[in-house]
Amino acid sequence: MFENFGWLSTRDNSVARPARADPPVVQFALTATALGFLGLFLFLPVVAVFAKALEKGLGPYLAAISSEEALAAVRLTLLTAAIAVPLNVAFGVAAAWAIARFDFRGKQALITLIDLPFSVSPVISGLLFVLLLGVHTPIGGALAAHGIRIIFAEPAIVLATIFVTFPIAARELIPVMQASGRDEEEAAVVLGARGWQTFFRVTLPNVKWGILYGTVLTSARAMGEFGAVSVVSGHIRGLTNTMPLYVEILYDDYQFAPAFAVASLLTLLSLATLLLKHALAARIESATPRQRPESDARMAA
């Protein structure tokens, strides 16, 4: 019945591209500019941080980063990130999904609101929470009466961090979600998938890159946030100090080596985040092949 399918053979359609024709001088100049810029603005400062941190040798360095206050700062920073990142990524997925898939009243307002934390200075963001939840405000006062302290305590740090890192994942995901389109979700529904099956088996896998980048960027910002957190923390050593705040305190006390030691730790955390992203990306990469644009070109013919 279904004979005659000789044309089915998989042909390799890769088209030979013309070799790059830029003269070597241009290639060299471009590469040198890019690398020089990177070196000046990225590599040198990082090296400087570590050089300064290890200025007095390994002993003082280890002592600086293992002091009780330093460890408390590390703990608080990681805790804050551990709460803020999942919440904001979950929110980002939900918001991006709603914006990319549905038309509803107030969609434009929602998009604008999501961007709000980006357009407001972090210091103002922090101040917002102080004005809203400080002990002398109605809400803060009521909470304080029940023994719940928010401002100048950990909850405020988490809240401020969530606020400041709020748009990152959503911003990353909205275009990815829009680009991935509705077709595959509709196909899933017609094939009998329930809403949650469609979401977890089709929608999420298609935006995994966006989620990954959103998570990395949100984590980096959550751990490094200074302005907003500084306003709401109260700088209580060992209690409400995150790593960036602790670095500042040490620096202001002229304890340069310990300040840079903690800074180097923060740098290492960022590097670890990037490495993790890289490893995850490699895993996803090996699980699915890259798109081959030439097969699309053939379809269009």
Place this chain on the structure above:
Amino acid sequence: MSIELTAVRKTFGNFVALERVDLEIATGELVALLGLSGSGKTTLLRIIAGLETADSGSVRFHGEDAAAMSVRDRGVGFVFQHYALFRHMTVFQNVAFGLKVRPRRERLPERKIAARVHELLALVQLDFLADRYPSQLSGGQRQRVALARTLAVEPSVLLLDEPFGSLDAKVRQELRQWLKRLHQQLHVTSVFVTHDQDEALELADRVVILNAGRIEQIGTPEEVYHNPANAFVYNFLGNVNLFHGRIENGRVYLGDTALEVDVTHQHVQASNGRAVLYVRPHLLEIDHTPVGEKSFRATVKNVNPAGPQVKVELVAQWGDPVQVEINHERYRALRIEPGSEVFVGPKESSAFTYQI
């Protein structure tokens, strides 16, 4: 499964996509929705599938109101124009998807699912590509994976949106034949959308011609081709010559030429005004001498002998362009070339169709 649409209307904002569409599709039928882009054909298909909801009117499946049924419960299979294969799944996983998302008590055991998927992939001759990803397939292969994936859930209605739209001509031709055979084999009620008249006329049991959200004509391919309901359908199905003429005292005048034609059409009798005449290129004849009283003078402008028929472009006496198709034998006998003065006339009395 039979489908009945009654007075279906659909708007998108101010745009009226469908206006009072009535359509009945019998069980096992293969129906083509034919129209230009923007005619509402895809919207109609999506309403049948339940992917869009009609503003008013009803959709019935086997006499049962489908409004209450979710897309999942309608038992339709939908093949999307751009296939909508799951990018992150292999061909095997794509085809297995519909079987794997079933509720646990209805789901086949893993082993049976695998067997069924391989059976379907064998049906579409793609078993050897089971572990590939959609991005590694050609357009025709993707199309067949999409079909296999749809057939996996054993739909009682198969809906196809421009199934061969983005394939090249040869692949399209082969897939058409294949779909026709598949339909004969499975006998599942099928509706496909196309803008390609040849495709519709070749494949479908019945053709539904849509224009600007309305159905212009429904009929078998033969009916719509030979008895077009109106000017739009005539124009849309195949090449056609269009002449603007006048009707005076029961005769039709094209320029100075009075054509002795059968003007018993009720509209013609009622009016003494303008008329539009349609005639297909292959129903006209060329000769060096007048072809009865119905012929008119024309000058050959261009001749294209490449193809099964010789296409001759002429300019009529009164200035309108005329297209005529003659066979090669006739072409050799006539010895015409650009600049030749000839007579053109209809081969049969019913060649002309009027529109007042």
